[in-house]
Amino acid sequence: MKFGYLIIVSSTDNCDYLKMAYALSLSIKNTQxxxxxxxxxxxxxxQKLDALTSPWVFDKVIEWNKxxxxxxxxxxxxxxxxxNTVCLDADMLFLDDISHWIRYFLKNSELYVANNAFTYRxxxxxxxxxxxxTFIKNNxxxxxxxxxxxxKSSKIVNRFFSLNRYIIKNxxxxxxxxxxxxxxxxxxxxxxxxxxxxxxxxxxxxxxxLPFPRIVHMKPMIQNWPWDADKVTDRIGFYLGVDGQxxxxxxxxxxxxxxxxxxxxxxxxxxxxxxxxxxKSKTSING
Amino acid sequence: xxxxxxxxxxxxxxxxxxxxxxAVYDENSGEIKGIxxxxxxxxxxxxxxxxxxxxxxxxxxxxxxxxxxxxxxEQTFHVGESKNLIKIDDVLHRIIEEKYSSQKxxxxxxxxxxxxxxxxxxxxxxxxxxxxxxxxxxxxKKKSNWNGDLEMNFYITRYNDPNILNCIISIKIDDLFKNQxxxxxxxxxxxxxxxxxxxxKEYRFEEI
Numbered sequence: 001m002k003f004g005y006l007i008i009v010s011s012t013d014n015c016d017y018l019k020m021a022y023a024l025s026l027s028i029k030n031t032q033x034x035x036x037x038x039x040x041x042x043x044x045x046x047q048k049l050d051a052l053t054s055p056w057v058f059d060k061v062i063e064w065n066k067x068x069x070x071x072x073x074x075x076x077x078x079x080x081x082x083x084n085t086v087c088l089d090a091d092m093l094f095l096d097d098i099s100h101w102i103r104y105f106l107k108n109s110e111l112y113v114a115n116n117a118f119t120y121r122x123x124x125x126x127x128x129x130x131x132x133x134t135f136i137k138n139n140x141x142x143x144x145x146x147x148x149x150x151x152k153s154s155k156i157v158n159r160f161f162s163l164n165r166y167i168i169k170n171x172x173x174x175x176x177x178x179x180x181x182x183x184x185x186x187x188x189x190x191x192x193x194x195x196x197x198x199x200x201x202x203x204x205x206x207x208x209x210l211p212f213p214r215i216v217h218m219k220p221m222i223q224n225w226p227w228d229a230d231k232v233t234d235r236i237g238f239y240l241g242v243d244g245q246x247x248x249x250x251x252x253x254x255x256x257x258x259x260x261x262x263x264x265x266x267x268x269x270x271x272x273x274x275x276x277x278x279x280k281s282k283t284s285i286n287g
Numbered sequence: 288x289x290x291x292x293x294x295x296x297x298x299x300x301x302x303x304x305x306x307x308x309x310a311v312y313d314e315n316s317g318e319i320k321g322i323x324x325x326x327x328x329x330x331x332x333x334x335x336x337x338x339x340x341x342x343x344x345x346x347x348x349x350x351x352x353x354x355x356x357x358x359x360x361e362q363t364f365h366v367g368e369s370k371n372l373i374k375i376d377d378v379l380h381r382i383i384e385e386k387y388s389s390q391k392x393x394x395x396x397x398x399x400x401x402x403x404x405x406x407x408x409x410x411x412x413x414x415x416x417x418x419x420x421x422x423x424x425x426x427x428k429k430k431s432n433w434n435g436d437l438e439m440n441f442y443i444t445r446y447n448d449p450n451i452l453n454c455i456i457s458i459k460i461d462d463l464f465k466n467q468x469x470x471x472x473x474x475x476x477x478x479x480x481x482x483x484x485x486x487x488k489e490y491r492f493e494e495i
Contacts, residue, residue, distance in 0.1 A: 237376045239448045242478045249374070250450045268387040 003102060004038030004059065004082035008072045009090050011044050015262040018048055020090040023265045025057040026273035027094040030244050030280060036099040042072065042079050053274060073189050074168045077150055077161040089146040092215075092258045095246055101212045102149075110154035113193055114147040115207040117217035117258070120236065120248040123224055130221035137182030140194035141203040146258055147213045148193075156202060164196045214255035216248075231261055240269050244276050308342035309334040310364050312357040319352040337364050354485065367485045375449045379442065379482040382490040391422040394487035395463075397441070399475060399494045406456070406470040408441075410463035414487070417467050436461065439486055446478040453479060460486070 005028060009017035025039045041049075041058040044065035049055040060081045067075065076087040084106055105112055117125040127135070127142045135142050150157045167174045171187035174195060184191055197203045220229035229235050236249035238259070246253040259265075309328040311320045312335070322345050328334050335357055341364075344350040354367035372378060382397060396409040396418045410416020437460045445451035453475070462468045481492055 235373055237374050237449070239450075241448055242446045247448055247450065266387065268383065271387075 002082070003036060003084040003086075003106065004040055004080070006040050006042065006076055006080045006082070006085050006087040007090050008042040008076065008079065008087070010068065010072065017090045017262075018043065018052075019270070020262065020265055022052050022057065023270055023273055024088065024090060024092050024094070026054075026270070026277055027244065029057050030273060030276045031094045031097055033097065033099050036102050038082065040081050054277070057277070071168050073145065074161060074164045074192065076148065077152060077157050080150075080152060082152070084151050085149070087145075087148045087150070089258060091260060091262060092146065092256055093246065094256055095244065096254050098213070098255060104210075104212075105149040109149055109206075110151045111157050111160055111202075111206045112149040113197070113207050114144040114213050114215060115142050115209075117144060117215055117222070118255075119223045120216055120218065120232070120251050120253065121224070122216075122251075125217060125222045131219060134179060134182050134184040134191055135194060138179045139198075140179075140191070141197050141207050143190055143193045143197065143207055144215070144217075145189040145193045147215060147256070156200075156205070159200060160196050160202070160206070163199060164192050167192045167195055212255075216253055216255065216257045218248075218258060218260040233261060233264070238264055240272055242272055242275070244273065306339070308337050308339055310337050310352075310355070310357060314359075317357040317359050319355050319357065322346070322352065335362055335364050341366070365488060367488060378484060379449055380485040380490065381447070381449070382441075382481045382483060382492045384493060385491050388491065390489050390491070392420060393418075393489040393491040395439075395490045397481055397490070397492045399492075401475075401494060404472050404474050406473050406475070408439075408456075408458055408463060408468040408470075410460075415464050417463075417465065437486065440483060442482040443475060444480050444482055445476075446480050448480070449482050 005025075007021040007024060009021050011017070021041055025041070028039055029037050038059045039057065040060035040062060042062045042064050043049070044063070046061055046063045049058070049061060055061075062079055062081065064072070064075075064079060066072070072079075073087065076085070080087070086102065086105075116127075119125060132142065134140065150161075167187070168189075171192075175183045175187055178195055178199070179187075179191070187195075197206055218232045220232045220235070223229070223232065223235075225235065227235075232238075232248070237247070239247040241247070246257060248257075307325045308322055309325060309331070310322055311328055311331045312318060312333050313320060314333045322337070322342055323331070323334075341350065345352060345355075350366055351372070356365050356367070357363065358365060382395075385393075392411075394411050394414060396407075396411065398407040398409070399405070400407065409418035412419045439458050439460060441456045441458070442449065443453040443456065445453070456470060458468050483490065
């Protein structure tokens with residue numbers, strides 16, 4: 001298979017990541033053309049999919065439990081069944097056809113990591129923000145691992161993820177040496193990606209300025225509000241309509257949304273996304 | 288000569304009084320008049336004890352007593368809305384279908400009969416309305432706390448989007464005592480939502 005998305009979910013007691021991945025996969029199937037709508041899921045136990053109404057939205061399911069929580073994402077290059085992959089965070093939704101972005105990456109990139117984010121009002125998020133102190137103080141490239149394109153056969157990809165795995169396994173050592181100006185409480189995937197890119201000196205190759213991917217990031221302290229907030233939905237409503245269109249407050253959203261709040265996807269929203277897909281499948285069968 | 292008390296002994300013997308909080312309410316309507324510590328409410332007859340954490344939330348503005356009431360039958364304090372008034376959803380409550388709700392015991396029922404183009408509003412039997420709860424048919428009836436002229440406003444909007452208003456339906460709560468309120472010849476989109484300011488706690492919507 002030439003291209004597909006990859007979602008790696010982790011089992012925790014607090015969050016239903018499989019439900020989020022299911023919603024994401026439904027939204028991909030609903031919005032993307034068929035050749036750009038392949039989705040692979042990495043999960044510790046395949047049987048968990050029995051709880052889903054339409055588990056077939058995952059074209060490939062890979063059972064894997066070698067790493068816990070998000071450490072598994074540093075294995076994305078080895079886990080992906082696709083020749084070309086975009087690895088996504090589970091707590092995202094696709095709202096439009098973004099296949100033209102993918103066409104660009106297929107033609108021009110071996111590895112590309114998202115390096116900006118947008119507010120729900122489509123303002124570019126300032127890199128020097130509340131959540132990015134580690135990046136600013138240590139002069140790291142501003143990477144967001146939530147959208148990572150890579151070619152499986154690329155040498156640069158192999159080097160990048162090999163180093164990334166080593167960083168994830170040895171966070172204290174790398175923090176002390178490379179992040180001494182501001183040591184993060186947890187060395188997360190974004191920090192590990194940025195550190196790998198900096199150490200390999202490939203920041204400009206994998207994170208140059210593009211008008212896409214355009215991802216709305218729903219972390220509350222980057223919304224350019226004059227007040228603090230614990231959650232975006234404390235301040236504005238989250239309205240998923242029957243056509244899969246999404247409004248935050250009274251702002252219609254487009255592109256991809258990274259909704260962050262793990263309990264936002266209700267059974268009703270899943271049902272909306274399933275209805276859209278079933279109607280689409282019926283139309284394509286009859287049409 | 289004045290006896291000087293041993294300070295260490297005195298401080299050890301002191302106990303910090305535990306303050307309890309009471310909601311003072313109107314005996315006829317159950318409306319909340321105020322929240323008071325026990326010593327300030329000692330002369331009040333119509334009062335119910337509330338949790339200290341709830342009292343703190345009321346004092347800090349997290350819970351607005353405008354959305355609270357006392358159930359006169361059960362002598363219990365109820366919170367209708369517990370958020371600050373920041374976004375539309377803090378004022379308007381979206382009435383969801385029972386299949387998406389974790390509740391089984393509702394106060395107000397809305398039913399849309401699409402073929403007949405009828406929108407039916409009913410109050411639960413426990414409030415002297417017409418709708419029997421099939422899950423709890425033996426629920427005890429509650430004394431009404433409400434002024435019968437009180438209007439319930441229902442906003443019919445685009446599905447899950449209170450920004451796009453289709454129409455507003457106003458009903459006096461009196462109209463629902465022992466009666467259904469039926470809106471005839473109302474043609475609604477294939478999917479729509481109903482929002483309301485929450486006067487009672489649980490609302491249910493169903494389309495048939």
